[in-house]
Amino acid sequence: MVLDKIRKPNDVKNLTDEEIKRxxxxxxxxxxxxxxxxxxxxxxxxxxxELTIALHLVMHFPEDKLIWDVGHQSYTHKILTGRKDRFxxxxxxxxxxxxxxxxESDCDAFGTGHASTSISAGLGFQRARELKHENYxxxxxxxDGALTGGLALEGLNNASLLDKNFVIVLNDNTMSIxxxxxxxxxxxxxxxxxxxxxxxxxxxxxxxxxxxxxGDRIVKxxxxxKSGIKQLFIPGMLFEEMGIMYLGPVDGHNIKAMTEMFERAxxxxxxxxxxxxxxxxxxxxxxxxxxxxxHGTAPFDVKTGLxxxxxxxxxxxxxxxxxxxxxxxxxxxxxxxxxxxxxxxLHRFHNMFPDRFVDVGIAEEHAVTLAxxxxxxxxxxxxxxxxxxxxxxYDEIVHDVAIPGEHVILAVDRAGIVGRDGDTHQGxxxxxxxLSVPGMTIMAPKNKWxxxxxxxxxxxxxxxxxxxxxxxxxxxxxxxxxxxxxxxRCEELRxxxxxxxxxxxxxxxxxxxxxxxxxxxxxxxxxxNARFASPLDKSYLLDASREYDLIVTLEENVRSGGFGEHVxxxxxxxxxxxxxxxxxLPDSFIPQxxxxxxxxxxxxxxxxxxxxxxxxxxx
Numbered sequence: 001m002v003l004d005k006i007r008k009p010n011d012v013k014n015l016t017d018e019e020i021k022r023x024x025x026x027x028x029x030x031x032x033x034x035x036x037x038x039x040x041x042x043x044x045x046x047x048x049x050e051l052t053i054a055l056h057l058v059m060h061f062p063e064d065k066l067i068w069d070v071g072h073q074s075y076t077h078k079i080l081t082g083r084k085d086r087f088x089x090x091x092x093x094x095x096x097x098x099x100x101x102x103x104e105s106d107c108d109a110f111g112t113g114h115a116s117t118s119i120s121a122g123l124g125f126q127r128a129r130e131l132k133h134e135n136y137x138x139x140x141x142x143x144d145g146a147l148t149g150g151l152a153l154e155g156l157n158n159a160s161l162l163d164k165n166f167v168i169v170l171n172d173n174t175m176s177i178x179x180x181x182x183x184x185x186x187x188x189x190x191x192x193x194x195x196x197x198x199x200x201x202x203x204x205x206x207x208x209x210x211x212x213x214x215g216d217r218i219v220k221x222x223x224x225x226k227s228g229i230k231q232l233f234i235p236g237m238l239f240e241e242m243g244i245m246y247l248g249p250v251d252g253h254n255i256k257a258m259t260e261m262f263e264r265a266x267x268x269x270x271x272x273x274x275x276x277x278x279x280x281x282x283x284x285x286x287x288x289x290x291x292x293x294x295h296g297t298a299p300f301d302v303k304t305g306l307x308x309x310x311x312x313x314x315x316x317x318x319x320x321x322x323x324x325x326x327x328x329x330x331x332x333x334x335x336x337x338x339x340x341x342x343x344x345x346l347h348r349f350h351n352m353f354p355d356r357f358v359d360v361g362i363a364e365e366h367a368v369t370l371a372x373x374x375x376x377x378x379x380x381x382x383x384x385x386x387x388x389x390x391x392x393x394y395d396e397i398v399h400d401v402a403i404p405g406e407h408v409i410l411a412v413d414r415a416g417i418v419g420r421d422g423d424t425h426q427g428x429x430x431x432x433x434x435l436s437v438p439g440m441t442i443m444a445p446k447n448k449w450x451x452x453x454x455x456x457x458x459x460x461x462x463x464x465x466x467x468x469x470x471x472x473x474x475x476x477x478x479x480x481x482x483x484x485x486x487x488x489r490c491e492e493l494r495x496x497x498x499x500x501x502x503x504x505x506x507x508x509x510x511x512x513x514x515x516x517x518x519x520x521x522x523x524x525x526x527x528x529n530a531r532f533a534s535p536l537d538k539s540y541l542l543d544a545s546r547e548y549d550l551i552v553t554l555e556e557n558v559r560s561g562g563f564g565e566h567v568x569x570x571x572x573x574x575x576x577x578x579x580x581x582x583x584x585l586p587d588s589f590i591p592q593x594x595x596x597x598x599x600x601x602x603x604x605x606x607x608x609x610x611x612x613x614x615x616x617x618x619x
Contacts, residue, residue: 054258069118093593113424116149148361248275320345344384387427415468416556422592432561444505448474507554513606
């Protein structure tokens with residue numbers, strides 16, 4: 001196999017032309033077989049195989065810097081830099097990351113995980129290169145979807161000021177940007193980047209400008225006419241107007257065409273965009289037909305493309321069903337997402353109420369402020385977003401939603417431990433940053449029925465509301481405990497003595513299990529479903545401060561600024577003389593791994609919690 005010849009960075013340069021032709025199909029087979037077992041991002045990686053090979057043929061690693069936007073399409077890059085033998089550990093605890101990680105390889109120039117960052121990071125490298133008088137190539141690869149993010153546009157605006165080489169590869173998987181218009185773009189690219197053309201253009205401009213009185217006018221008219229003609233033929237005129245050279249489109253599955261285009265791009269003194277057309281999921285029919293489903297996939301059967309394990313209903317699925325029902329009942333309800341229609345479960349709502357569904361692209365800040373405007377206009381917007389992505393819209397939550405008190409509902413998906421996507425995706429900070437916002441109502445359900453009840457209650461509440469729920473199968477326990485949702489009121493599930501478990505959301509079930517473990521030791525904790533992180537049930541906690549020797553708070557969030565610290569502050573203010581134990585995640589970034597093993601490792605499983613309570617009570 002050709003793939004066996006690639007053991008370290010730059011080995012791909014030693015392959016023959018015939019071997020280069022065979023390499024893409026071997027990489028695709030390798031990726032399909034491995035990801036079918038481990039799970040991971042398949043469609044995006046299948047679409048960038050040739051693009052990655054072409055970049056590796058014209059760059060030298062680790063000296064040159066290749067920055068992947070998001071980074072979920074970097075699997076081929078990992079293979080070509082000597083990490084093929086580690087793919088059995090992909091996205092497992094202690095294994096190969098699904099994203100670029102500088103600590104994993106010095107060929108990963110920049111750690112990524114969120115979208116729209118690559119241009120800004122590349123510009124940072126460019127500035128460092130020039131100030132240190134170094135000489136290496138810099139390429140930022142960004143998808144057409146990520147280009148919708150405000151950060152990407154800010155980077156483009158700044159890139160236009162450069163007078164040194166900086167290459168941006170626009171990986172367009174036919175979802176947006178203009179279509180290939182034939183041979184004209186390629187011909188113009190060859191002509192405009194040739195030394196004869198650039199030299200001729202500079203000489204003519206300089207000569208005309210020397211003509212007294214009329215020289216400047218002539219140059220302006222020529223430039224205006226030239227721009228008008230180029231707009232007819234060049235799909236990248238937007239970039240040209242910003243001062244960024246545009247090359248392409250080029251077939252993203254033609255290695256020879258791309259390597260030639262990249263080589264020309266590196267000769268340009270200034271910023272340049274190379275527009276590459278790729279097809280997501282190429283080489284695996286199920287992924288080509290359903291690129292969204294194979295964007296991030298669980299283990300699957302290669303022959304059928306179907307998941308290996310039967311999927312249990314997730315909290316996201318419950319949210320999806322309830323949103324559709326709420327849309328039927330109330331015409332004011334509008335759903336907003338930031339390029340995550342399927343991921344957040346809004347596809348049903350979109351199908352039923354297309355006029356009341358808005359996908360803003362990868363632009364969480366815009367999504368929140370848009371929702372604030374909708375709320376001011378009399379609608380009830382529900383913004384469905386992953387916890388780790390919502391943090392990018394913190395300013396908008398404070399300034400545009402909370403200060404004016406707009407009734408915006410934030411459906412915070414993937415809250416807590418997400419698992420195999422690792423530190424960039426763990427939703428472990430949302431309680432901390434949302435609890436810092438005055439007037440924000442924050443809820444978390446203990447099971448599927450409570451999520452439904454909380455969504456319905458949120459519609460009737462006033463002001464900003466956030467409901468957080470994990471990336472996990474929706475709990476089917478405690479069905480009989482379905483007390484009406486009252487703002488700021490908790491729910492007592494089991495009465496005990498001396499010890500109080502005050503648990504939030506996903507940790508309620510864990511608290512009940514820990515209580516069961518403690519029973520044989522003569523410790524009978526009271527188990528309470530807090531329901532609200534804000535406002536806290538102050539009256540209940542005040543009564544509890546007189547009754548219990550140990551109050552244990554449980555949350556799936558970091559400790560700093562979290563639920564437990566807010567409970568502790570309240571109890572201390574009320575003069576509580578007992579002991580408080582905060583069960584939370586540590587104030588650190590959590591690596592990849594399964595949700596179960598990470599909760600266990602960081603002390604958030606029932607056995608560990610019960611053991612800590614037992615030891616505390618014995619002391």
